[in-house]
Amino acid sequence: MTLPVTRAVDLRRESLDGVLDRVERSLQVRLDRETVVCKRRTVGARTDRDSWVRVERRGFDRIGAQGWNGPESAAVLSGVVMPSWYAGFSWREPGEPVMWRADEMELVNAAPVGQAAPVIEDPRLPDAWWSALNASLDALATQSAPRVATPDTETITQELVTRTLGEVFPEVTDTMVEEWRPAHADLTWANVTGPEFCMIDWEDWGMAPRGLDAATLWGCSLALPALAERVWSERRPDLESRSGLLMALFFCAKVAGPHAHPEDPRLEPARKEAARLIAELGEVGQRPHGSRPH
Structure with missing residues (x-):
């Protein structure tokens, strides 16, 4: 219908x-x-x-x-x-x-870290903030979700991942997501508070490919290389899993794809990171599915 x-x-x-x-x-x-x-x-x-x-x-x-x-x-x-x-x-x-x-x-009295999804100024978050982020995401991943995540209000499915990546990065032929876990599904800088950590706006949460949340926060940080690197370092196990690499590339596809905005400060970093991610996925593809890079 x-x-x-x-x-x-x-x-x-x-x-x-x-x-x-x-x-x-x-x-x-x-x-x-x-x-x-x-x-x-x-x-x-x-x-x-x-x-x-x-x-x-x-x-x-x-x-x-x-x-x-x-x-x-x-x-x-x-x-x-x-x-x-x-x-x-x-x-x-x-x-x-x-x-x-x-x-x-x-x-929640603490203000969002960013007024919009991406940030263009370093929020200078304390170590305690990163510890709280890690504890919350790790706890979330261990629980069950009776629903499927809807990032950008669109239900995330294998078909959506395959179609999105195929439109922008056709050289990536194996887009199968191996791990699905509960995710906030809209983990942008506008949906976390600081300096006291809290995750807000849970309307889109549900089951999603592993690494979706980490990839979203990382992608929203691309205009600030040091911040993006910090997110990647903190969530390395998720982001360097095969599903996490796909989710990072999935984010890059949204920034650098058909609707790319030439003035988006994340555009060039996203293109550069996409090349790296495609290479890493190729290396992971040489291993049996499910194995993890060191």
Whole structure:
């Protein structure tokens, strides 16, 4: 069945008073309108009970059979530094193939490390931050996920990985992902806080190729070689697994692919790293599947 096309909407350019009023009535909170943060498809605000409410608009074509209750389902995870989830609800936009979802969660006072996904200035994070990142990602990887990750709101599948890599790097002929593990699936610098570490925005989490989170944070650091190197060093076991190398190349394909922006400071580093990754995948390909480089 073909899903109806969703009308493109940028919430930064829309009147959201009605949406916020509905959220207040349903969650029985008062939103502090002075703290409202609007993004393209989400809006968030502080409440009168010192919690945070995040609201997202998503089209039917971006909601699979598993639904999109990521923050709610992530509440059962243990050993991961993340905001506690309190309540949530969803509703359909009248006359549109669109759903809205609101989640109330613990207020995180630390600010995101970056205002956007990539960073162009060194955040100078303390060693304790990196230790907390490693502990959370290691804990996440040991748990079960009842859902498949949806990075960029698109369900990640073997077919998606193969198609994305094939369009940009056709010389990579073996794109089979060997290891799948639970992942945050949107681990950008805008979704981690600092200097106190916390992982926020769990709407897209689920099973994903091993190394997806590490590759995403690494890729968002490419404009700062020292920072990218630090991410790679901290998450080396993931990133130097065969699946991790594929995920790093998967990220490079998004930056350097058909929709590459010539002014993206990650563009040239991504092209350079892609050449290295392709060479390393070739070396790994000489070993039996499942073996790991030293």
